[in-house]
Structures are given as structure tokens and as C-alpha cells.
Amino acid sequence: MFTNGQLIFGILFAIAFAIIIFMAYRKDLKLHRKYYKGSVWVLIAFIAFLVMIATIKYIFV
Numbered sequence: 001m002f003t004n005g006q007l008i009f010g011i012l013f014a015i016a017f018a019i020i021i022f023m024a025y026r027k028d029l030k031l032h033r034k035y036y037k038g039s040v041w042v043l044i045a046f047i048a049f050l051v052m053i054a055t056i057k058y059i060f061v
Contacts, residue, residue: 002010025032
């Protein structure tokens, strides 16, 4: 298993990493809205495609 020091390091690293990623996302939010406009529709289409494949699999098996 892990020692106490390793667990503490892992937890602190995960928290620091999440904070840094959140801050970077907030900093680039205007750019994301400008350059990735409409990308949500691609995500919706991809999810719908996966659902359709799963549905066909369970219907014909």
C-alpha cells in the first residue's frame, strides 16, 4: 500500500493540479468561446452516435 507521506503528497498534488487547471481554463475562457463556438454540437452528435450503436447492439443480440 501507500505510506502516509505518499497519500498526503497524492492528495495535495491532485488538489493543486485541479486548481491550476481551473485557473488556466478561466484565463482562456474568452478564447474558448471564440474559437470553439459550436463544438458542443459535435459532442452531442458523438454521444448520440454511441447511444445509437449501443441500442442497435441490444436490439439485435
